[in-house]
Amino acid sequence: MSKGIWVSPNEFVSFAELKRPSKEVIATRSRVNGSLGITGALPNPDPVLRKMGKSIQVYRDLTADAHVGGCVRRRKSAVLALEYGFDRESASAPVSDFIDKVFAKLRMRTLISEALDAPLYGYTPLEVMWEDIDDRIVPVQVVAKPAEWFFFDDENRLRMRTKDNKDGILLPERKFILVRQDATYENPYGIADLSRCFWPTTFKRGGFEFWLKFTEKYGSPFLVGKHPRNTHNSEVDALLDSLEAMVQDAVAAIPDDSSIEILEAAGKGSSADIYERLMMFCRSEVSIALTGTNQTTEADTTNAIAQAGLTVSEDIRDADAELVSEAMNTLARWTVELNFSEDENVPVWSMWSPETIDKTLAERDQILKTAGANFTNAYFMREYNLKEGDLGEQLPPSAGMGYPSFAENPQKHDPIKAAADQLSRETQPIVDGWLERIRYFAEKSKSMEELQERLLEEFDNLPEEELAQAMASAFTAINLQGRDEVNHGH
Incomplete structure (x- = not known):
C-alpha cells in the first residue's frame, strides 16, 4: 500500500503525488491585481503612451521628421539588403517544393518591410489572406494592419477592437502573425524603439523654433x-x-x-551655438536609438568609433532579421500543417549576409573537393544562386581532382608528371619555387610521417591555409608515386 495522507474523508493523496510539480499556472494578473474587466484589457505599458494617454499614432507622426524618417529607412534597408530563402533540412522534397512555390508568389520585399515595423512600434499584426488554389490552402497575401487596432488581454491574447465591440474580439487561429520585439509576460506589447525618439525629437523641434527666433532677432x-x-x-x-x-x-x-x-549684435554667436548643440544632441539620441550609432551625426567621429558603431548596427540588423525569419517560419509551418500533416518537417526560412555565407561555403567546398568530393553544376547553381548559362560543361572527375587514369599505357602517360602538372595548377597562388621542394621531399621521404616533418620544418612560417594546401598537394604526389610503383612492380 502506498504511503500518503487523507486530505478529506473521501480523498487520499499519496506522497508520490505530493512530490509531483504542479501543472497549474500560479502567478497570474487576476490573482495579483484582480479582474481587469470583462475582457481584461491590458494597457500598453509604454512610458510615453501611458503618460500622454495617446495611441501608437503619435509614433507614426514622428516618422515625418527628416532625421527620424532617414534612420528608419536606413534600418529597414540594412535588412532588405540581406539574402533570404529556405533551407530544406529534413523536410521532404514535395513539401520543400510546395513551400518554395508558395513564397515565390508573395510580395516578399513589401512583406519584410512591413514586418520591420515591429521594432519601431513594439508589435505588428500581419493578417494572412488564405485562398483555395488547386485543392490547396495557400497564403496569397500577407498585410500588416495598424497596431493601434489591437490590444492584449490579461491572458496576453491578442484582441481586435471593432465598431460593434469596443471590448475587442478574439482572433481566429492561423489568421494573424504577431511580430514583436522583446515581448515579455509583463509587457506583451513589446519594446517600441520610436518611444526612445519621442522626447529628443520633441525637444529638437522646440529648439529649432527658438533657434529661428534667435536668428531673426540677433542675426540682423x-x-x-x-x-x-x-x-x-x-x-x-x-x-x-x-x-x-x-x-x-x-x-x-x-x-x-x-x-x-x-x-x-556682437557676442551672440556663442549664445546661438547653444541651440545648435541641443539639436545635434537630439539628433544623436535618435540615431543611437534607431541605428545603434551616432557616427553620421558627429563631425569629430574617429574611425575606431565608426567601426564600433558599424558593429552595433549589424547586431541590430541581425536582430531585426531574426524577427522577420520567425514570422516567415510561422507562415511556412501553418501552410504545411493545412496542406500536409502537422507531423511533417518544415523547411527553415532565414536571412543572411551574402558575402559572409558565400565565403564560408566556398571554403567548405574547397576542403571537400580536396578530400575527393565531386560537385555537380546543379549544386553550384543552388548553393551560389547562379543562373542558367553561368557554368560551362562540368569537368570529369579525373580532371577535376587531378587523379590520372591508371589504366592508360604507362609509356604514354607518366603519373608523376601528371601529378606535378596538377600540383602546379592547384598551387598557382603560392610561390612557384615550392613545387620543386615539395617534389624533392616527396621523393626522398620514406614515410608519410617523415614527409610531414620535413614540410612542417620547411614551411613553418607559412599561413595555415597555404601550408595545408601545400601538404595536401605533396600527399597526392607521393600517393600517385606509390601506385605507379605497384603497377610496374618496383
Missing part, C-alpha cells in the same frame, strides 16, 4: 533712431515705422533733425 543688425528729447509721440511712431520699413526695404525717410545708428 539693430537700427537705432535718435530724435530730439521733446519730440511728439506721433513723430516718434513715424520714425519707428521708417526704421521697420528700412529693415525690409533698406530705404527710409526721416526728419533732418533725426539720425539712425546701426549696431551689430
